[in-house]
Amino acid sequence: MSQILTLELSDRVFSSIQQQAKKIGISPERLAAILLEQQFDQVFKLLLTEAEKEVARAKFERHFGEINLGYATDVDNESIDADLAREYANTHEED
Template sequence: MSQVLTLELSDADYAELRHRAELAGTTITEWAIASLKEHKHPIKPKLRNEIEKASARQRFRRHAGIISLGYATGADN
């Protein structure tokens, strides 16, 4: 099954894509698909259960804390 994706590009962007496709010896569509496949980023799976959520929350909290500089830095001293 295939899907249709319609893009609206500026003339300058379209000319750039056309130029890159010509350099690659392909059509704009083929070049765009190849480029998207090359640069895709994996999507991280969602945390699946409460144990994973709690573990992630604990790892995050390790980054938070109180640091004493040895002198007052705010108006609430």
């Protein structure tokens, strides 16, 4: 759902919005709406209750995890280069 909001802007602000909108190929009205929505999204994030922040954090952390390759890995360049060479040489074709 959307609502119509009439605003009065200074000539300087409107001119700036108009120039930027023209550069990216949208109407000044659309650019102003996008800018307002982005600004309020940031404000709303700051206003979240601690419970809402915990829910958001839990949703985000569900993506955390680990992977077990079945063998130890190392972080030195030689080991990484050897792993890459082995993978590049593997055709992944089953016999």
